[in-house]
Amino acid sequence: MPQLSEEQIRRYSRHILLPEVGGKGQRKILEAKVLLVGAGGLGSPCGLYLAAAGVGTIGVVDSDLVELSNLQRQVLHFTHDLDRPKALSAKETMEALNPDVKIICYQQRLTSANIMGVIRDYDIVVDGSDNFPTRYLVNDACFIARKPLCHAGIFRFDGQVITLIPGEGPCYRCLYPEPPPPGLVPSCQEAGILGVVAGVIGVIQATEVLKMILGKGEPLVGRLLTYNALDMEFREVPVKRDPNCPLCGENPTVTELIDYEQFCALRA
Amino acid sequence: MPAKVRIPTPLQHLTQNLGLVEAGGATVKEVLADLEERYPGFHERLYDENGALRRFVNIYVNDEDIRFLQGEDTPLSDGDEVSIIPAIAGG
Numbered sequence: 001m002p003q004l005s006e007e008q009i010r011r012y013s014r015h016i017l018l019p020e021v022g023g024k025g026q027r028k029i030l031e032a033k034v035l036l037v038g039a040g041g042l043g044s045p046c047g048l049y050l051a052a053a054g055v056g057t058i059g060v061v062d063s064d065l066v067e068l069s070n071l072q073r074q075v076l077h078f079t080h081d082l083d084r085p086k087a088l089s090a091k092e093t094m095e096a097l098n099p100d101v102k103i104i105c106y107q108q109r110l111t112s113a114n115i116m117g118v119i120r121d122y123d124i125v126v127d128g129s130d131n132f133p134t135r136y137l138v139n140d141a142c143f144i145a146r147k148p149l150c151h152a153g154i155f156r157f158d159g160q161v162i163t164l165i166p167g168e169g170p171c172y173r174c175l176y177p178e179p180p181p182p183g184l185v186p187s188c189q190e191a192g193i194l195g196v197v198a199g200v201i202g203v204i205q206a207t208e209v210l211k212m213i214l215g216k217g218e219p220l221v222g223r224l225l226t227y228n229a230l231d232m233e234f235r236e237v238p239v240k241r242d243p244n245c246p247l248c249g250e251n252p253t254v255t256e257l258i259d260y261e262q263f264c265a266l267r268a
Numbered sequence: 269m270p271a272k273v274r275i276p277t278p279l280q281h282l283t284q285n286l287g288l289v290e291a292g293g294a295t296v297k298e299v300l301a302d303l304e305e306r307y308p309g310f311h312e313r314l315y316d317e318n319g320a321l322r323r324f325v326n327i328y329v330n331d332e333d334i335r336f337l338q339g340e341d342t343p344l345s346d347g348d349e350v351s352i353i354p355a356i357a358g359g
Contacts, residue, residue, distance in 0.1 A: 153355065153357050155358045175355075
């Protein structure tokens with residue numbers, strides 16, 4: 001690993017002061033490659049903090065354009081970014097914050113055909129997507145590729161976070177075996193989201209990522225953390241590996257990647 | 269002695285926005301049936317067309333997933349808390 005420059009020693013001095021990080025840990029962070037799926041409500045705060053922390057390579061997958069209704073929470077994007085691709089806007093913001101960070105943009109939707117090629121080059125994946133088909137696709141692909149995944153979801157005043165490490169704990173299908181049929185669960189677009197909830201949960205995802213890079217602390221493996229902003233309450237429920245899990249159980253039925261939208265469209 | 273049931277945000281429109289309600293029953297199944305009596309609308313949201321609990325909604329008794337206890341037949345004691353925790357996808 002390359003030595004830290006004088007400028008880097010100053011930039012990361014508050015990290016380096018921590019015995020759990022130190023110069024060695026900071027070099028690990030600079031060497032790390034993290035993929036953000038989504039540069040929206042969760043991906044924005046997560047990406048900002050990972051860039052500030054000096055994560056050396058950050059991939060950003062997002063096919064959307066910045067809309068005015070995004071700016072109440074998606075802090076990677078500014079008013080002057082309206083109508084620009086989120087992946088590009090995210091790249092500019094993170095690079096402006098920290099020139100040590102290399103940002104790779106994927107201006108595309110993840111599908112069963114392209115996801116394995118995208119996640120292959122990364123150490124850790126962060127799911128900040130906004131829909132169930134992508135979440136199940138990301139979970140399944142990360143399990144198959146043996147990539148640690150920090151999963152989170154937000155809704156109105158609520159958030160959920162869990163870290164999924166293949167071979168060490170449950171996968172997302174151990175928790176929720178199958179996605180809901182389309183239309184049964186409202187999205188943020190339909191139901192609203194208090195912007196700061198995305199910040200709280202996205203920064204918890206960033207915290208999990210940094211702990212995994214450093215190999216310090218206790219990740220949210222086998223524990224679902226839930227947050228409610230109105231009650232200002234964090235709760236935690238244990239999540240076990242399910243021997244009947246359709247993906248990582250003893251007799252798996254999900255043996256290849258599924259594009260749920262197509263699947264659902266076919267059935268409808 | 270009724271059980272306390274934690275209602276997730278997406279279903280609180282059924283409980284006049286209450287996050288914690290009471291429902292009676294000796295098992296999870298009975299409590300969920302009583303919940304439907306008191307606040308109609310839960311059944312179709314928690315159960316699929318075949319009468320099985322939906323696979324994107326988990327029910328916990330005192331923070332243990334009932335799938336790893338006795339499912340809907342999991343017995344409840346005084347003071348037990350039942351939590352409904354659905355998958356949420358917003359980002």
